[in-house]
Amino acid sequence: MTMLLETEWTRLVPPLRSRWMRVQFLKHVRALVRANIDSAEFDKRMTEIRSALVASMSTSRGRERHLLLAAGLLLTDLRLQGWLCRIRRGNVEVRPPDRLTADRIAEKERIRRQELLRRDAQLSQPSVQAFIRSMESTRRYNGRSVSIFSLMRDGRELADALRRARAHSNNGWADALARVVDPYIQVVDSLQAECRFTGLPLMQIWRYFRHTWVNQHTSVPGRSMAFLIRDAAAPFHPVIGIGALSSPIVQIRARDSWVGWESEQFIERLRAKPTASVARWLVKTVDRAIREIYVSDFMEEGILSPRHLTAPTDDVIDSLVRFATGQRRRHHRFVQARDHKRERRSSSRHWIERARTHLFRSKRALSLATYLAARAQLRQSFGRRPTAAKLAELVQTAEGANVVRKIVRKAKADQIGIAVADISVCGAIQPYNAILGGKLVAMLATSPQIVNEYARRYARAESEIASAMAGRPIVRKPNLVLLGTTSLYGVGSSQYNRIKIPCERIGGKTGELIRYEELGYSEAFGTSQYSDETVEALTTLVEQEGDGQRVNSIFGEGVSPKLRKIRAGIDLLNFPAELLLRHYRRRTVYGISLIRNLREYLLGLERKPAFLFRLDAETQTTAAIAAWWRERWLRRRIHSDAVLDEVARHTLVHPIRHGARVPQPASVDSDSGVSVDWSEAFALPE
Secondary structure, three states, X not given: OOEEOOOOOEEEOOOOOOHHHHHHHHHHHHXXXXXXXXXXXXXXXXXXXXXXXXXXHHOOOOOOHHHHHHHHHHXXXXXXXXXXXXXXXXXXXXXXXXXXXXOHHHHHHHHHHHHHHHHHHHHOOHHHHHHHHHHHOOEEEOOEEEOHHHHOOOHHXXXXXXXXXXXXXXXXXXXXXXXXXXXXXXXXXXXXXXXXXXXXEHHHHHHHHHOOOOOOOOOOOOOEEEEEEEEOOOOOOOEEEEEEEEOOOOOOHHHHHHHOOOHHHHHHHHHHOOOHHHHHHHHHHHHHHHHOOOOHHXXXXXXXXXXXXXXXXXXXXXXXXXXXXXHHHHHHHHOOHHHHOOOOOOOHHHHHHHHOOHHHHHHHHHHHHHHHHHHHHHHHHHOOOOOHHHHHHHOOOHHHHHHHHHHHHHHHHHHHHHHEEEEEEEEEOOOHHHHOHHHHHHHHOOOHHHHHHHHHHOOOOOOHHHHHHHOOOOOOOOOOOEEEEEOOOOOOOOOOOOOEXXXXXXXXXXXXXXXXXXXXXOOOOOOOOOOHHHHHHHHXXXXXXXXXXXXXXXXXXXXXXXXXXXXXXXXXXXXXXHHHOOOOOOOEEEEEEOEOOHHHHHHOOOOOOOEOOOOOOHHHHHHHXXXXXXXXXXXXXXXXXXXXXXXXXXXXXXXXXXXXXXXXXXXXXXXXXXXXXXXXXXXXXX
């Protein structure tokens, strides 16, 4: 059964004044419509159509060529993603792809195909090809010939060892399996860190195996921590899988509702059960927010006085809002991105300089207006003594509820960058993928070793936004208490399903669990459906045709610069951005709480996190998690001959046909002289 997400066709009319340009646009769309999406030559044909458009525009000198190039490339990407196109009475119309909700396999294949387009384009780049060749080339290290292949386990050897181990199904199976697969975590703590068996840089090892994923490897802004899961049971300690933590996505409705950051839910709880402690927390949160805003320049310029901080008036709040608007306008007019990318120095002088930029003068003025208004409202409602009764009255009014919403958003902003991380990469490589090694990697991502390493890495990290707002270094303690992730496919994730670690197995309390909670679905909204070439064309269009309000890649300016550039470009095309920024690939959202007081801690109602495991037993807990994985998943998996046959397929006999080897896209000629069907030989993790 097929369900259409959208049944209406949407007309796309780019603002092309030249008749010749309009004819060229329709010519390009006709070529897209005629390309048979079910044909084996579809991808090749789309590449030819794209190249023809780019070539025709390279010879054009008209100002509208930017419009036509951006519109044509965008439509090409949509067609590649399965969108339907047609021309009716000279007008171009599009409709989103059908979503095969009932056919899980077909839906996964549709998304997989979309991802592989970008992944294979990346693998075809000369620099990436050179990197792959360098990693696969043999070199001498400590008297032995080594390469990245030294870190892949031969599937035949592993399968034979597992067959022998399953003979101990009744007695001694735990020790037998531990001798076959003995995982440990190796965090990539620096770019210079090397593998002690091969001399290869750990980051390059991680990057090589990341290129085997079905989706393109991209760097992520903000905090990032990569790690390898290795196997001490085999020579060279081969890589079982890889993982990475990164700064979390700020807005995920399903996660925020689960945590308690959804303001309407919070207000409803207060209406049902107001407490004096929450009333005091509201006041403290506002007081701290105001203290962490640099105001010296505002005082110097007479925008406000010290008495306004304690007794704010409507006039000063309105003045701050107007000042913020003016400073934002100046920022867009005069900003130079390079001025915001100078080497950072850990000093108050540096942060004062940042605070005094137009961007942060605007942000500070607007935030100060927000929190001074909140302070005024709280003082009017609470007087000198916050109580439960006064809180109950506050949240019954529209003004009071609005103040609570702003305070909850502030509490979230203070915690999301330091106490929450996304598992942005998580999976096993072959032959471990066949024995559910992906579940092992997911389980070890929750270990105290990861939590402690994260704390060590960012213990002295100065918050970029908070420090620029305060005009002084702001360091927040990085207690990692919540992990989040999403499935690659919108129809669920076999990797994360049913993962539960009994806390008594890892030194915690009986009855408690660390689990991957399925929270709902992410909004199918983003930019991953557009190629780098299309993004560049849209960016150029904004620069050439825009109204002077530049979109800069400056941290603190707003949401993703890439998203803002694409949206601005789509708007200039007169295309519906809300429709075209939906990628129609919703993903399952998972949350993993590492503490038992998650809501209270992340809101700031409690100061100390109550972890579900001991933080001072890293090695023992990692071993205990591995033992639970062997008992819960590996022990059952190896009783299938089909599984062990799949494991054995991944050999290191030349020519190497191993699933952990980076696949060669069709556009790249292999230098091995051997034709390998990598799509069939390679089971990719999520």
